[in-house]
Amino acid sequence: MGSPMALNLIKAGCDVIVWNRTKSKCDPLISLGAKYSSSPEEVAANCDVTFAMLADPESAIDVACGKNGAVSGMGPGKGYVDVSTVDVATSKLINEHIKARGALFLEAPVSGSKKPAEDGQLIFLTAGDRSLYELVSPLLDILGKSRFYLGKVGNGAxxxxxxxxxxxxxxxxxxxxxxxxxxxxxxxxxxxxxxxxxxxxxxxxxxxxxxxxxxxxxxxxxxxxxxxxxxxxxxxxxxxxxxxxxxxxxxxxxxxxxxxxxxxxxxxxxxxxxxxxxxxxx
Ligand SMILES: NC(=O)C1=CN([C@@H]2O[C@H](COP(=O)(O)OP(=O)(O)OC[C@H]3O[C@@H](n4cnc5c(N)ncnc54)[C@H](OP(=O)(O)O)[C@@H]3O)[C@@H](O)[C@H]2O)C=CC1
Ligand SMILES: O=CCCC(=O)O
Missing domain, CATH: 1.10.1040.10 (N-(1-d-carboxylethyl)-l-norvaline Dehydrogenase; domain 2)
Known part of the structure; x- marks a missing residue:
């Protein structure tokens, strides 16, 4: 899911930096113009907004809050958008870590599968910082056909x-x-x-x-x-x-x-x- 979403951002002319645990999966995106960073921390440090698409709660927490995780690269003026499907407690935990760095957090799991991801037809179920939601709405509109803002963190999950x-x-x-x-x-x-x-x-x-x-x-x-x-x-x-x-x-x-x-x-x-x-x- 992360690859087609990143690809659509590249196609739309966004400046995209990627990281994935298995680096080879980044290669097609790099060949199409994405830059590569060697850790989630480095991605977050180099980007205004970091999107995360991970398998499950464990990997979402590890990539955000673990060693060289995205949280370490976050700071005021930056935003973290987690589009993985996780539980409420996981989303709240990541939110707390991001907030502790003075950055903004939005959970934004998606409805729609591989083809809608490729076609930019996902449905975003977002919750968290409203200002980040507004900031990334143009990006969500590249990736999806609709978006819901559901209020406090946990409601999207x-x-x-x-x-x-x-x-x-x-x-x-x-x-x-x-x-x-x-x-x-x-x-x-x-x-x-x-x-x-x-x-x-x-x-x-x-x-x-x-x-x-x-x-x-x-x-x-x-x-x-x-x-x-x-x-x-x-x-x-x-x-x-x-x-x-x-x-x-x-x-x-x-x-x-x-x-x-x-x-x-x-x-x-x-x-x-x-x-x-x-x-x-x-
Ligand atoms: N496929 C679908 O139709 C949809 C999926 N979703 C949700 O989106 C998320 C991703 O789904 P999908 O792309 O299909 O799943 P995949 O299994 O294809 O991708 C999972 C991603 O998580 C990474 N990952 C897994 N474990 C770890 C870990 N311990 N540390 C770091 N990275 C890890 C994988 O890295 P690596 O490449 O190294 O294995 C890969 O990038 C899931 O939460 C899923 O429920 C939501 C809507 C639709
Ligand atoms: O989480 C995956 C959802 C798949 C779909 O909406 O078709």
Whole structure:
């Protein structure tokens, strides 16, 4: 997600400096005009605004607050925009570290996957310093099609987790439907078509359904990240004593899929966990 977003900033004429743990992934961006810095600290020291796109809470905290992390390069007049999907506590922690340096913080997780990232069609769910939100809005408009400002730090993370909790459950349910239709002698491709024309139609079903029927899962949103988001959403629900039994059941299914080695496949590969379960009980 970070690469296509950086690429769109380069294409728009922004002066972009990049860092990634695996440096080779920066090479295509460098060849297109990005400069490279050897640590997150150096990026932050050399930039007015630093964007971070990391896998999970642990890596987001490490890259921001760890040794040679971005926080060490921050100071008054600078801003840190974390677009990773993390939990509320992680976002608040990073905010505190950034604030302690006299800089501004905005959480801005995104809805939309690889293709929307490439096409500059992401949806930003932002919260934190309003002045930083206003400052980076022209950049968010290069990267996305819409942006929401949701108030205090944590609200962006929470909104993103609620959205992805719904998405993970929807995909699990869709998977059950595809397999049930096939088992009772229906053509699952026709099911996908029927769903696409009715009240439960969703772009996700139309996009992923045809390849799921063919047992193909080209990765847009890695399954391991969907399971991470369900895990974090369940934590969010527990923090306010909200019952989420459907999401809890879906989370178990994604955990099974991970145990089958499907972590780096698209999250639609969760259907494979159900196939395996049917064989277990046959
Ligand atoms: N893919 C999607 O459709 C979407 C993803 N998201 C969210 O965006 C984030 C990134 O997703 P995506 O790009 O798909 O994920 P990837 O797994 O492709 O990329 C993860 C990035 O995090 C880095 N990283 C992981 N662990 C560490 C660590 N310990 N220290 C430093 N860097 C680390 C990786 O570096 P390296 O290259 O060295 O491994 C890589 O740059 C996630 O939070 C995800 O939930 C949000 C919306 C859509
Ligand atoms: O977090 C990933 C979301 C993927 C999507 O919105 O299609």
């Amino acid at each position: 929470a909104m993103k987790l609620v959205v992805n909790m719904i998405m993970g459950s929807m995909m699990a349910s869709f998977s059950e439907g595809i397999l049930l239709s096939k088992k009772v002698g229906l053509d699952p491709s026709v099911l996908v078509e029927v769903v696409s024309q009715g009240p439960i139609s969703a772009p996700m079903y139309s996009l992923k359904g045809p390849s799921m029927v063919k047992s193909q899962y080209p990765t847009a949103f890695p399954l391991k990240h969907q399971q991470k988001d369900l895990r974090l959403a369940l934590g969010l629900a527990e923090s306010v004593s909200q019952s989420t039994p459907i999401a809890a059941a879906a989370n178990e299914l994604y955990k099974v899929a991970k145990s089958y080695g499907l972590s780096d496949e698209d999250f639609s590969a969760v259907i494979e966990a159900l196939k395996a379960k049917s064989q277990d009980t046959a």
